[in-house]
Amino acid sequence: MRYALLLLSLVLPGLARAQAEALENPGTVSAVQERLYRMNHELTLGVGVLPADAFYKGVLGTVGYTYHFTDSFAWQVGRGSYSYNLKTSLREQLERDFDASPTSSAFEEQVQWMMGSDLVWSPIYGKMAVNNRSVVHFSAFLLGGATVLKLQRADGFRPAINLGLGVRVFTGRNLSFRFDVTNNTVFVGATRLIQVPTLQLSTAFNFGATE
Template sequence: MNAKRIQAPLWAMVVALTVGLFASPALAQEPSAAAPEEEASGDDGLPEVDEDDPMYWAQMRDVFVMQQRAFLKEGRFALTVYGGVIPNNIFEQYFPLGLRANYFLLENIGLELATSFALKRPTGLQETLEDEAGAGAESVLIGDSQLSHTNFGLVWSPVYGKLAYYNDRLIYLDMNIYGGAGMTVVQTQSDFNAAPSTTVKPEGVLGAGLALYLGEHAAVRADYRQFIFQKVKSGVAKPSEVSLGFSWFF
């Protein structure tokens, strides 16, 4: 009976020691398991960036994409005032002043109606040819003297981009291609003894241009136009116009 009473406390001590031995490693591991959680909560692996930075989400997500620009043209009208020069006439140099009206069907496709009136200045070649000390010609037949151009066509902008000024200001730009048709008013003299007459001729127009957009409404344009029409006698006249203009979008 006494032996049984002694064995019972011994078994209790053995069980208590066994439980203590297995429990101690588990308790010791709990702090080390919690440590990575604390480290994870303190460092989420994301870069430290300013939330006001325009590239905030690109850096947070580490994704860089081509985004739609802030300046949009689709569904808008634009009016352009421009001036330029038509230099490739040996007898006269022209300085066109004109207007362009645009409506953009899509962001990269638009319609354009343009008209211009040309101021002109003689190059001096006619005087040289008629000068007795020069060629001594009695008269020089100039041919077509351009007065105005009016045309309608399609503008396609296959390329657009943007420029940054000291990472402080963005300027958006377009490069466009133009094709159209219209009419030109010219003063012609068919022969030496014929009186000058004013004639309206059909013409085709090809061109290209560059536009820089300043804010939501203003733009600066540089354009090239190649006019093509029939000469007074025979052949094809191909005057080239280079112009610079200021546009306003509505």
């Protein structure tokens, strides 16, 4: 009996404290904060590069318009890009040392311009502290759609499937910056495909949005 009473005297205070803590903190409550910035009509002006081709590198200028139906779903109604192309040292060497023709099929596949449309899904929105002094709001998105490209070749209009992802950083209700990484799978012939990846940084002007 003495041992039982001693054990109870040690256990009961601990149980009492646990009960008191449970009453003070009945459970963990999680809250999801609403988005601070919402998009509506978005006009984008951007610059970018076509980095992948061995014979040229393209410097892109892009303009686009996107309509946002909800916080997470949008339609990039139209986008158009013009590419200013620069020869690589490999192409210059081939033309200089091996008399490669500027109209050879390998050189004719460089992009001159492209136009397309995409659906955009933005499942991620968040904020982060920068050096404990400011808060940055951002979102991440996926996009997919179709593109028509004009290649340098005579019959140069080609269809493509465009897939990509990106991130947006908000600076206010009417202005944000977005970085897009996309890839166009271009149907050159019945059995041949080429890949045209792009990297683009854009300034996005937002009209009709609310905080």
